[in-house]
Amino acid sequence: MLHIAVLTANPDNPVVNGDLLDRVRAALPGAHDPKSLADGVAAEIAFEADAGSLPGLLDDVGSVLGNSPVDLNILPPAHRRKALLVADMDSTMIGQECVDELADLVGLKAQVSLITERAMQGEIAFEPALRERVALLKGLATNQIDRLLEERITLMSGAETLVKTMRANGAHTALVSGGFTLFTGPVAARLGFHEDRSNRLDLDGEFLRGTIAEPILGREAKREALVELRDALGLNREQTLAVGDGANDLAMIAEAGLGVAFRAKPAVAAAAGARVTHGDLTALLYLQGYHRDEFAA
The missing domain is CATH 3.40.50.1000 (HAD superfamily/HAD-like)
Structure with missing residues (x-):
């Protein structure tokens, strides 16, 4: 099942960089290439996973993000x-x-x-x-x-x-x-x-x-x-x-x-x-x- 992981930061602190996106992508199963929505501020990564595995994936990606001031949300691709x-x-x-x-x-x-x-x-x-x-x-x-x-x-x-x-x-x-x-x-x-x-x-x-x-x-x-x-x-x-x-x-x-x-x-x-x-x-x-x-x- 396809899902979208969206990462956003404050525009005054644009920390959504390539290294962070590579680490997040590696933590997501069946991840596609990241898509930038705003340089340093927002990006999304499509990935494949069962709905039941999402809570665990949130924890995994949260560990990857650590103390980075970045919000992570996982959304369905339809009706965005x-x-x-x-x-x-x-x-x-x-x-x-x-x-x-x-x-x-x-x-x-x-x-x-x-x-x-x-x-x-x-x-x-x-x-x-x-x-x-x-x-x-x-x-x-x-x-x-x-x-x-x-x-x-x-x-x-x-x-x-x-x-x-x-x-x-x-x-x-x-x-x-x-x-x-x-x-x-x-x-x-x-x-x-x-x-x-x-x-x-x-x-x-x-x-x-x-x-x-x-x-x-x-x-x-x-x-x-x-x-x-x-x-x-x-x-x-x-x-x-x-x-x-x-x-x-x-x-x-x-x-x-x-x-x-x-x-x-x-x-x-x-x-x-x-x-x-x-x-x-x-x-x-x-x-x-x-x-x-x-x-x-």
């Missing part, structure tokens, strides 16, 4: 290019957790960040944790959010290229977040997503009321959004891609044809079919077989 991207926002498409940055404005970042971390690790339920954090923001002026977006919110490396390249190749793109519409709208527009879905903060004039409009978009709602979009577009499961980093992303990652844990919490990385720890978000394009020359400007 996806027609639907569903992406988390906080710590995935952007480098921050928006609720933590809001809390910093009222001097409560340390307290709120601790709750966020426990929720993302899956130690506490997402929905009550979100209500608890938002309650601490009561009275915050909404004009502070515009300042946050301008001064603190940064796009994750490779995010814009990922979205634009998939759109240029006919994919539908959706930002589906447990965060808030006041952030997802501007972020989705900056990155070029077709649409965004997230939670709505209740307002009292120009101030936060400290509550969230129900129902809260959490773990199951993210999965349901993926299924709804997939069905509406007439796609099958293999044509979908989901990416996230926290426990509330696990259901949509499991539902997708290609579910990617991006710089994720340990429990999420362990459960996902694909993991990107060292690379940036363009790694998701290499997983789909894109060559660097095919990226949208």
Whole structure:
């Protein structure tokens, strides 16, 4: 049975060289010649193996890689290019957790960040944790959010290229977040997503009321959004891609044809079919077989 081993590194640390590829190829049964996708950054090797042997092969190749800052993922050759991207926002498409940055404005970042971390690790339920954090923001002026977006919110490396390249190749793109519409709208527009879905903060004039409009978009709602979009577009499961980093992303990652844990919490990385720890978000394009020359400007 044919499989594809994809190796990706961070573009700022291009270590996928010929020597490494030769060693990986030697560890794979029936391996074909390596194919470069981006010099030093990404390559793939087709090989022949029974599905049952893949866990052991991952261990073998992992030993070959050692401490090299390279991500290894093994994928089937069919349906590599996806027609639907569903992406988390906080710590995935952007480098921050928006609720933590809001809390910093009222001097409560340390307290709120601790709750966020426990929720993302899956130690506490997402929905009550979100209500608890938002309650601490009561009275915050909404004009502070515009300042946050301008001064603190940064796009994750490779995010814009990922979205634009998939759109240029006919994919539908959706930002589906447990965060808030006041952030997802501007972020989705900056990155070029077709649409965004997230939670709505209740307002009292120009101030936060400290509550969230129900129902809260959490773990199951993210999965349901993926299924709804997939069905509406007439796609099958293999044509979908989901990416996230926290426990509330696990259901949509499991539902997708290609579910990617991006710089994720340990429990999420362990459960996902694909993991990107060292690379940036363009790694998701290499997983789909894109060559660097095919990226949208």
